[in-house]
Amino acid sequence: MLTKHPGTGGAVTVETVTAQLLYEIGGPAYLGPDVVTRLDTVALTPDGHDRVRVCGVRGTPPPDSLKVGVNNLGGFRNSMTFVLCGLDIPAKAALVRAQLEESVGKEGLEFTLARTDHPDAADTEAASALLHVHLRDGDRARAGRAFSAAAVELALASYPGCTLTTLPGDATPYGVFTADTVPQGAVAHLAVLPSGERLPIPPPQHTRGYAEVAAVAPAPAVAASVGATRRAPLGELVGARSGDKGGDANLGVWARTDAGHAWLRGWLTVERLAELLPETAPLTVERYELPNLRAVNFVIRGLLGQGVAASTRFDPQAKALGELLRSRVVDLPADLPTGPPATTATRKARP
Helix, strand or coil: CECCCCCCCCCCCHHHHHHHHCCCCCCCEEECCCCEEEHHHCEEEECCCCCEEEECCEEECCECEEEEEEEEEEEEEEEEEEEEECCCHHHHHHHHHHHHHHHHCCCCEEEEEECCCCCCCCCCCCCEEEEEEEEEECCHHHHHHHHHHHHHHHHHCCCCCCEECCCCCCCEEEEEEEEEEEEHHHCCCEEECCCCCEEECCCCCCCECHHHHHCCCCCCCCCCCCCCEEEEEHHHCEEEEEEEECCEEEEEEEECCHHHHHHHHHHCCHHHHHHHCHHHCCCCEEEEEEHHHCEEEEEECCCCCCCHHHCCCCCCCCCCHHHHHHHCEEEEECCCCCCCCCCCCCCCCCC
16 A cells, blocks of 8 residues: 655655656566566555555566666766857858867767757747757866867857857766676675664575566557547657666656557557657667556667766656657547546655
8 A cells, every 4th residue: 555644745646656666667577686576467546545555466586686786987078058049050050060070079079959949039049049069088188178168269260149058167077877786695685673783684595597587578569449539749648757777768658547558558669659759769679568557668778878977968867758758749549538637746766
């Protein structure tokens, strides 16, 4: 049973709990040191105000190894943002790119053009796009003042109206997170009692191979027949939750009704996801089904590059990926009710 104290903020509903269960997971097998929880067996039912019953959960023996995080220094990075106003935005961005590559070299440079500009705008901000330029390098001097000074020097030697949003600055170090495994017996298992006494606990005696436990075949979509449709944002019918897992991201999507789930699991394929979120198209995407939650979960390999600390994406933790998907306008079945808004405000927690 999940609940909360009366008079406190937030809400405990089937949808908020579903959102947490879909947050930063991979396949249906959720590996822990004591047990492997099968998330595809979890069932949720409302049980009163701010009460959700969790039932049907099944598990299997834990893996023979434990997952650990490894952090290393990845190098140094720096960023500058150019404001491109008015006409010929792509040409202005191309000129900046060519000038910076000639000045500091192409290695490690990344350019992202955000088309925030509007045609025939009445003020500068509304007429401007932003060109974000990032440089990552093992050489702090090159990524530091050499890069930012080169960007500032373009102010009087580049496109008309050239300006930047930041002052020149030094490079900062960034870390790279990777995951590895260690044998169960290599880590001390302890129980700390209220008295402060620490009791050693022997590692599990019944385990399975890490790769064997983690291996769950991705699920292909099963087509469902659809009648009349209407154009509307996908989020009118589904909720979504997304997050980071090292360099990968996950995107869980759920429906509110059995009919909505039948349509969702047949409609939202890996190929459809690539159409709606083009940045996923060149990447390896795994699709898993969680039928009791009326949900599908996508694991998008490599979307975040070397991970959050090293990422230069606008959304480095992929927190907004689910809301981006929900905002896409698609052909929804006309006979499915939209129900209450699926947007959820939840605190960060692990299932």
